Amino acid sequence: MAAASCLLSEDQFLCPICMDVFTNPVTIPCGHNFCKNCVTTHFDITTPWKCPLCQEVFLQRPELRVNTFISEMVVQFREEAQQMMSSSSEQQAAKPGDVLCNFCTGTNRKALKSCLVCLASYCETHLEHHLTVSALKTHPLINPTENLEDKICTEHKKPYEFFCKTDKACVCILCTYSDHKTHEIIPLTEKYEENNVQLGTEEAKIQQMIKERQLKVQEIQHSVELSKDSAQRNITKSVEVFTALTESVQRNLDKVIEDIEDKQTTTEKQAEDFIKELKREISELEKRSTEVELLSHAVTDLHLFHSLPFLKDTSPLKDWTEISLQPPTYEISVVTTAIQLQEELSQEISALAKAELEIVQQFAVDVTLDPDTAHPHITLSDDEKQAMPSDVKKALQDNPERFSVNPCVLGKQSFSSGRFYFEVQVKGKTEWDLGVVRESIDRKADVPLSPEDGYWTIWLRKRNRFRALDETPVNLPLKCRPQKVGVFVDYEEGLVSFYDVGSSALIYSFIGCRFNDKLLPYFNPGLSDGGKNAAPLIITSVRHNM
Incomplete structure (x- = not known):
């Protein structure tokens, strides 16, 4: 178990939402683990309920189950991490940006505190005298700070221990008896506390603004999703409607073309019948013309007299004076079909208008x-x-x-x-x-x-x-x-x-x-x-x- 614990790292115990080590880890139905507070907040502001990692959608709000195994591992990890920090955090070699101990030789070590009287910074080892020697215990210690001379009154060479609210400036003990004697003076620690309270309030306000904006981002993203769904539904509906209209137009066009072609075929057949009959009569008339011409050259009047009855017996011909080929009225088919199509379009438009009115209502x-x-x-x-x-x-x-x-x-x-x-x-x-x-x-x-x-x-x-x-x-x-x-x-x-x-x-x-x-x-x-x-x-x- 000890060997296994050496392999544990912080990355194995990070909540995917807050990216910090688990606090009260719980498991949701898809198997993923989160801090109880993080996932509860997530489900409070997210609908429908989805896993933040795999995006699995749950029909009901997921039941949160305590993950006892991870809870125990997190406790063990925290204990080991705390032990490691206690033994070496303050004595480790300084990193870039750290304030250095002014008394270490050889390895530069990180300062733990700075003294406003000594104007020096101390690591844990060299700070021991300020914690044990009576004369040094009265020295004000602050967090490690560079440029300690800025913490000293340039006029009296005393550390700044007070804050003048009248002039809004740091002052030393001697300043309070001279230039700032009649001013409103408070301990510098009190000013630090005020600043910390103010900063805390400002931080809380900023965090609230961040939260509000995060919620607004989620709201806008949700609106975009709703808009996307609505757009897709309308695209699908539009395709259905205009496809139906296009098919209706094509059907009516095919019908008109077929009707026109049928009329044209009928007209051509009628013309063929007229022409065939006219050609027959023309042939008959040409034959009769030949006979008439032959008779005109008859040798005797007697021969002509006997031939005339045969000419009169020829079958009668049709009177073509009132007969003509009338082109069909194709426009009637076009207009009739267009009126029918207009009625279909009108019905479809009425249905769309009704749907539109229901939306705006x-x-x-x-x-x-x-x-x-x-x-x-x-x-x-x-x-x-x-x-x-x-x-x-x-x-x-x-x-x-x-x-x-x-x-x-x-x-x-x-x-x-x-x-x-x-x-x-x-x-x-x-x-x-x-x-x-x-x-x-x-x-x-x-x-x-x-x-x-x-x-x-x-x-x-x-x-x-x-x-x-x-x-x-x-x-x-x-x-x-x-x-x-x-x-x-x-x-x-x-x-x-x-x-x-x-x-x-x-x-x-x-x-x-x-x-x-x-x-x-x-x-x-x-x-x-x-x-x-x-x-x-x-x-x-x-x-x-x-």
Whole structure:
């Protein structure tokens, strides 16, 4: 056993996480060993649970079992290491960078302490007098230090034993009776303790910051993994969708080509039949022409008279005046097939749009209306979820946040990062504006609704005229009037999208937007128009489409 212990080295007892000698070593199901505290902390902050070494994933949090064998070996190793250190650590030859004993001759040995009175450093052997001789026991000893003269007062040639808090300087005993007599003086050891406490606090703060950043690294890495998984799923789905569309296009193209070729074959067959019959008639007519020519050279009128009945008996010929070869209408096949393909594409796009809407609905936020921004012609409900146009202008305080010209109101909630989504019921209205705006927009003037002026909106006018108010306004030929509109924003991506929630269809997207301010939800219920547009805009709770 003793021989075996000589072969033990520190590398054999290092925890793979903290890289220090094991403390309370435990084993996890895959067979690897760690400090109990290290692996417990690892599993506290890591999901799913993986072995830090082999990355084996565990469905349940692994049970930690004490490794008694390694525990005993670690205890033995620590005892042997301690014995070795006690016998030789302080008497070993000095290494580069160590403070040397000033009294050793021959081999340079490492100093154990430095004396501020003697201005010298001592190894364990030469330090013995300072520990045993009464006159030397009063000398202040410090950890081995180079340039001991810097520890001595240049004016009084006494060691620095105090710290002047007034001048923030080290002073000797005589300084406290002269220049620093009225100053706040504390023992230098107390200052060292204060510094150590301060350094300890700073170290703890730094370690906490390191831990927070390590956790943030793990969080970001986890986000990258989630993003990678999501990207792969979307790539797979995209390949499936576009492969199906490509195959559908190819099938329809093959069908069109086959139909055109069949029509062309039929046309060619009909042409061959016409030509064959025409050639037969031409042959017959040529034969008759020959006979007529022969008769024209008859010797007597009697011979001609007897031959004429035979000419009249010739079979009648077809009247080709109304007969023609009409080329087939190939375009009908192309258009019909294209319409069928368009329907297939429309169904696939609808399915994709529904899936996209379900994704953005996951970023739903609770939006309420801000009464401090509401135009005097707007009435808000008590729950601040409805904005109703009013024919009566209310007497409201004209604060800087309130709209003065257009009948608008903003949401209370502002957003300067991330993604958010909300839905608004527009049922029964003949006009409205919806979207998001920069917090810094001018609320006292009639400003054009455009991204340049801080507006990303769409609107309805005259019951069925929809428009996206982009840099160049875009008319939106919607198949049906939305009853509920969803608004989605990806701040970092620079994206604002509008959805018809009922049909799960994308209405319009502003892309490549540059947001340099907080964004606020924007609502304009329009004017009442004699009651024709009296219905309110209603912020509704988000229900995922099934």
